[in-house]
Amino acid sequence: MTGQSELLLRLGRALAAEQDRALSQDLSLGSVRARVISKPPRRRLKLKPVLAAVAAVAAVAAAAAALVGVSKPRAPLAARFGAHPLSVGEWVSATDAGTPPIEFSDGSQVSLAPGSRARLATLDSVGAHLVLESGAADVRVVPNHGARYKVSLGPFAVDVTGTRFDVGFRPSDELFTLTLHEGKVIVSGCVLGEGRALLAGESLSASCRAGHFEISAVGARALPNVSAAPASESLGEAKPEAEVEPESDAPPRASKEAPPAVPSWQGLSRQSRFADAYALIALEGFDAAVAKAPVSELALLGDTARFAGKPADALTAYQALRSRASGSAGAKQAAFSIARVHFDQRAAYADAARWFRTYLAEQPGGPFAREAEGRLMEALSRSGDRAGARQVASGYVERYPRGPHERVARQLLSR
Numbered sequence: 001m002t003g004q005s006e007l008l009l010r011l012g013r014a015l016a017a018e019q020d021r022a023l024s025q026d027l028s029l030g031s032v033r034a035r036v037i038s039k040p041p042r043r044r045l046k047l048k049p050v051l052a053a054v055a056a057v058a059a060v061a062a063a064a065a066a067l068v069g070v071s072k073p074r075a076p077l078a079a080r081f082g083a084h085p086l087s088v089g090e091w092v093s094a095t096d097a098g099t100p101p102i103e104f105s106d107g108s109q110v111s112l113a114p115g116s117r118a119r120l121a122t123l124d125s126v127g128a129h130l131v132l133e134s135g136a137a138d139v140r141v142v143p144n145h146g147a148r149y150k151v152s153l154g155p156f157a158v159d160v161t162g163t164r165f166d167v168g169f170r171p172s173d174e175l176f177t178l179t180l181h182e183g184k185v186i187v188s189g190c191v192l193g194e195g196r197a198l199l200a201g202e203s204l205s206a207s208c209r210a211g212h213f214e215i216s217a218v219g220a221r222a223l224p225n226v227s228a229a230p231a232s233e234s235l236g237e238a239k240p241e242a243e244v245e246p247e248s249d250a251p252p253r254a255s256k257e258a259p260p261a262v263p264s265w266q267g268l269s270r271q272s273r274f275a276d277a278y279a280l281i282a283l284e285g286f287d288a289a290v291a292k293a294p295v296s297e298l299a300l301l302g303d304t305a306r307f308a309g310k311p312a313d314a315l316t317a318y319q320a321l322r323s324r325a326s327g328s329a330g331a332k333q334a335a336f337s338i339a340r341v342h343f344d345q346r347a348a349y350a351d352a353a354r355w356f357r358t359y360l361a362e363q364p365g366g367p368f369a370r371e372a373e374g375r376l377m378e379a380l381s382r383s384g385d386r387a388g389a390r391q392v393a394s395g396y397v398e399r400y401p402r403g404p405h406e407r408v409a410r411q412l413l414s415r
Helices: 003-023 029-038 048-071 265-270 274-284 286-292 295-307 311-324 329-345 349-362 369-382 386-399 406-414
Strands: 079-081 084-086 091-093 102-104 109-112 117-123 128-141 149-153 156-160 163-170 175-182 184-188 196-199 202-207 212-217
Touching: 109 117, 117 406, 128 156, 149 163, 156 163, 163 184, 175 184, 175 196, 196 202, 196 212, 265 274, 265 295, 274 286, 274 295, 286 295, 286 311, 295 311, 295 329, 311 329, 329 349, 329 369, 349 369, 369 386, 369 406, 386 406
Parallel strands: 128 149
Antiparallel strands: 079 084, 079 102, 091 117, 102 109, 109 128, 117 128, 128 163, 149 156, 156 184, 163 175, 175 202, 184 196, 202 212
């Protein structure tokens, strides 16, 4: 018998005892008349014990009803991407403006902007954890009692209860943006530490690479567009002033229309047009592009291949970065990118765990340390190393009690 069943049984017995005690008092008309005649007229029949018994009966019944209501488990949420039921671990991407939103059975939904890619990390009775790998999304969470949603974007995480906001992340320069329209959210990670509260009407922009963040009122300052501007423009890098030609009396020369600029794979990638960027790279061969690329572009080459769905080429670029710039910050961060390729695109969870450990060993306090530890926990669990996963989970909840993988960690520890 379960603990709840035993408690209900005890409540039932108490209810029966109170009813028996109330009924044991003789309240028939003859009994009442005899009591009135045999006692002084100033003494009245005291019904307090009877009323107390009735009140106790009502309280016990209410407690039993409340317990039954509380103990009834919530039905698990369901998720859909258009007509397709969405399962935990699945990736979805938005190819154009007509892409359907991710819809949850409680009425919440996430609309991905074109070129965006997301993964459903967890789904339970109170909410979901969605990982937005790149791009932007319009998030609307219905404010239900006890609802808990999380949206992770690179090293950043948004803790949601009931609200509406636009959020985006550009991996090329680790730029995070959020505009809050309704409700309240807690944003954490990287330069934001363990959490910053954001209220309706506020916007946030943050960059791990630049090491700064800014919170302002909506409309007070335009936020960088996560799917358009290159890093130098979005982070306010100074541009050279245009040269001013001296005035002349000569008539103005007829201007010639400049030929259209040929797009570069670097520019396309920084605009999150990864498929187009990869197609340009493939014209000369990806291995050839890696061989001749400067070290500063190897991470971008790897990201382009990864987001274009070419994991083998992504690994080639990241490994080249680790080899050619061994010990650098970029090489250390490449270990984290390699781990994500193994986890997200190859389902090679043992390899992913090994590379997450490599990143944490090389950059224990790095910008992706919290996410790497959470993903390591997942990778160990999925590879069958439950003991290792629980060990990592124990450390995770101690270091990051409000982290995006907190629910997963506590579930592992409760088994």
